[in-house]
Every structure is written in structure tokens, then in C-alpha cells.
Amino acid sequence: MITLKKHLSYSAKFQSLIALFVLCLVLSLLSENFLTTANVWNILRQVSVNICLSVGMTLVVLTAGIDLSVGSILALCGAVSATLVSYGLELEIFNLFVGFGPLSAIMVGIAVGWCLGWFNGWTITRFKVPPFVATLAMLTIARGITMLWTGGFPINNLGKEFAYIGTGWFLGIPMPVWITAIVVIIAVILTKKTPFGRHIYAIGGNERAARLSGVNIYKVKMMVYAIAGALAAVGGIIVTSRLDSAQPNAGLTYELDAIAAVVIGGTSLSGGKGSVMGAVLGGIIIGVLNNGLVLLNVSPFWQQVVKGLVILLAVIIDKAKAREE
Template structure:
């Protein structure tokens, strides 16, 4: 072997080593992008506001994040299966309105002259069932009529919002009682009740996704639906269940926010679907399906919560909050694309 050929081989080895290091760096950024963003926001706002790192404010962030996290966990299942759910905000408002009206006024059967009264548990269960039904309708329309998820859930978003207005007659339903208020405003063992609820949903959602056969089916359908079908996976049933999960968790979030406000507002949940999608995407989920985790969604929801809270404390206009949120979503998607190039 001549010296020139040996030198050429060494140069090739050095170039391959450099490319490998570059790919590893890109993969590292893509894998931990959400954690890096969250850590950066904590540092930034701790310098900009001396109230940010106080115990009271941190509980406020977690309490506010809990609503979005419940919705985002359900959204994660839908996106992992290759879908999207734009109706979660309307579902939240609908479930809250149903629960509040049953709790305060009951249900009148004028034909029989009967008025059914509901306690907190009964009204809450029916409110959650209302969200489950909306999710079922979404999944049924998408899977059995092959309607694009964007179009189907956009339609149900509009229709369900109309039902909210009809159910409430355009007026808030208030004074729902101290027992119901404990769901959104109470504390248990020194921790806000909504935080307990969101933590439980996140834990169960993560275990179910990682350790169950259904969780594997969700990843399979979102990654390659045709291959999943050939492997014996019922893709229609899998997608249907993901939308039912999304509707149910959106309804649970509706109970939390209705309880916290002690009021079912006709416009409750407006644009909440955007925050849920943002949390999921920022957390590393791919909008094309098959990639993402509940843990990543948790970090994404915390990023949204910290961003909203920090910008309020620093006196930034709510309009700039939307701008900042949009740029973070774009950055997350770009980082994902860069990570794919490095694979």
C-alpha cells in the first residue's frame, strides 16, 4: 500500500467519523428538543420576573396545564394513529355545559311530568359520556365513511359548538355547588386536585400506550396502515377507539374547567384544540403518525403552560403569546425534520 492510498483511506475514515458525530448531534437535538426548550424557558422567565419561580406560581402553572394535558393525552392517541381531532375544544364546552345544567336544573320529562335530579357523580358521568359519544361519532364518520379526519372533526367542532349554544341558550350556567367546585379548585394532600387528575391520566395513558396490545396497534396503524392491516390489525376499530379516548378526555377537561370557574360558559374551550395539538407536536409526535410518546406530550404541555404564564407575568400582550406559540411549533417541526435527515 502506497503512502498516498493510505492517506486517502485515513481521510475517508475521518470524514465518516465526522458525519457520524454530526448525525448523532442532530439525533440528540431531535430527541431532547422539548426538554431543551422547557429548560430554556424556565431560565428565561426566572430572569425576567422574580415572581416566576415562587411556589404559588408554579402551582398555578401546573393547575393551568392540567386541562390542556388531559386533552393532549387523548390527542396523542389520535395523532399517533395518523389522525387529528379539531373538535376537542367544542367537546370540552359541551361536556361542561351538560354537566352544569343537569347538576343545577336536572332533566325534565314534560310528557310524563317527571323531573330527574342529578348529584355531582351522576351529572359528571353523563357529561363524560357526552364526550365519549362525540368521539365515537368522529371515529365512525372517519373510519366507516372514509372522510378525512380534518374535515370530519371540523364539522363536528362546529356542530357541537352549536349544541352548546342551544343547551345553554347562550348564557353561562353558574353556582354549581361547593362539592362540584372541589374537582377544579380543591386540594388533596397539599396538591391541587386537577394536578392529581392530570397526573393519573398521564400515567394510565402512558402505561396503556406502552404495555398494551392496543398501544402497539396504534403505533402500527399510524406508522404504516397497510402493513398493519396485512398483519391482522383492525385499523378501523383502532382509530375509532382513539377518537373515543380523545372525546372522553376532552370531556374530563371540560369538567375540570367548569368546576374551577364555577360556571359553564357557552364559549368554553375555544381554540383549546390548538394548544393540545401544539403540546403533542412540541413533545415530539409526528403529524404523519406512528411517532410520539405521552411523556413527550407532558413536556409539550408544560412548555405551553410555562410560556403562557411567563408571558403574562412579563406583561406581554396575549397577541404576542400566539405569535410565540406559533414559532415554537414551527421550531419543533423543523427540528423533527432535521432529525430525520440525520437518520
């Protein structure tokens, strides 16, 4: 005979999916525009950026870390790619001008994100700086560099080829959705099918035991933060492409949405437990919630209150589950 406790344990595995279903059901009853095809594609385009950030954040949180800098890294990498594709790079010392196509500008932007994330990991592992403090510092540094890079002004008119990344369609599906799907598939394979993924979970579960087992803690953590930075850059390129403009203040509070998606998706803030697909569901829940509140004409101020309460509830549930285990 199946006990109530077993029922609850079984349903807890699908809590994010259940929450998404209930949320969609309620919003479809409250707004006739919610389940339209146009709105569904709009939601998927909007959540694509947060899912990219959330995937990287999941890898970080699985090691019992946190990354508060992804929003600022997103803005800086978007600005770098936009500048290169629009104006190229002039090296006055060598009297040299280097032009960049969309693909090469994107690769440079992702490389910048990787390096900034790697620097986060290096600071955390080399100097034993708490992840919260190290990434908070990078949040400020990257935002400041973005303002210096852009002069505080947006970079516009990036060209049709670059804009296609964020606004184009391929086989009837928006390009941001394709990009996000590729990111998610790679991340799932990385975490589930490779030694690197097993090392991530081992570090979050018990770092001391992982070290004694021969896991290179420093290398894994640096790689995790580097990947998070690179995925923030991917999100920045999508945002910049969609707007056809690199905004100096892009990505503000995006790190909070990413953390919310990770927690709502069932990843433990203590590390070692969670999944990439959980973060994807969490990102979709956040996107659906934002979209629904807009359709219902809820004040932006109340939207922040609701989102904060949802995050708090998710953390409370996470802590309650941890105590039961």
C-alpha cells in the first residue's frame, strides 16, 4: 500500500512541472490572449535569455557556489560584440584596423564572457574569496567597464545579419529558441554523461570527499564559472540582437531571475542536488509568470513583489526538503 509520504515524495520530483501546469491553467482562464500562438512564441523568446543564464547558474550552484555577475557580464559582452560588428577594432599603436563580421564579433563576445567567468573562478579558488563576494565585485567591475566601453550611450544599427540571431526564424521556430535548445542539450550531456559533470555533483555534495577522491577542485570550479560567463555572453548577444542595440544598462537584475529559476527548478542552494532541466522549467515558470502579470495589467511594482514571494517560497520548500532528508 502506497503511503501518503510516498505520494508526496513522488510528486515532489515533478513539483516544477505541476506548478507550471497550474500556472498556465490559471492564466489561460484569466486572459484569453495567454494561450495564443503568438504569445506562446513570445514567451519562449523572452525566456531564452534567462534559460541561458540559468543553465550556467545551475552548474555554479551545484558546486555550492553563486554567481551575481551574470547580468553585468551579459551587458558587457553584448556591448563588445555590438561595437566590433558596427565599428571594428582600430589598433592605433600598429596603425591597423580590424573589421569583424557578425560571427567573429559573437565569438569575441563569448570569449570575453568566458574570461570574466574564469577570473571569478580563479579569484574564488586562488584567494578563497567567498563566491558571493567575488561575483558581487565582478558585477560592479563589469558594469563599470560596460559604461566606459559605451560612454553610457547605446550602440545601434547592428545590421540585418546580426539582428537575425535574436529576431529571425528557422524552420518555423525563433532563432533564440534554437540557440537555447542547443545550450540545454549540451549542458544536459555535460552534467549527465561526462566525468566533469559527475565531479560537479561530487564537489557540491561533499567537497572534502571529492578532493580525497582525486577530483581537481580548483580546475572544476574555474571551468564552471567560465562556462557561466560564456553563457551570460550568449544571453547578452541574444538581447543585443533582439533590440538591434547594445544598452549600457542591459541585464539589470537578470542574475536574480536566473537564481530564481534555478531554485524554483529544484536545485539546492547547498549544492550537489538539481538538474539542468529543472532550471529550464524554472526559467519557463518565471517567464510565464512575468508574461501573465503583464497580460493582466498588474503594476510593475506588484510584479516585483509577486516574483520575490515566489523566490522566497521556493527557498523555503528547498530548506524543508533538506531537513526531511
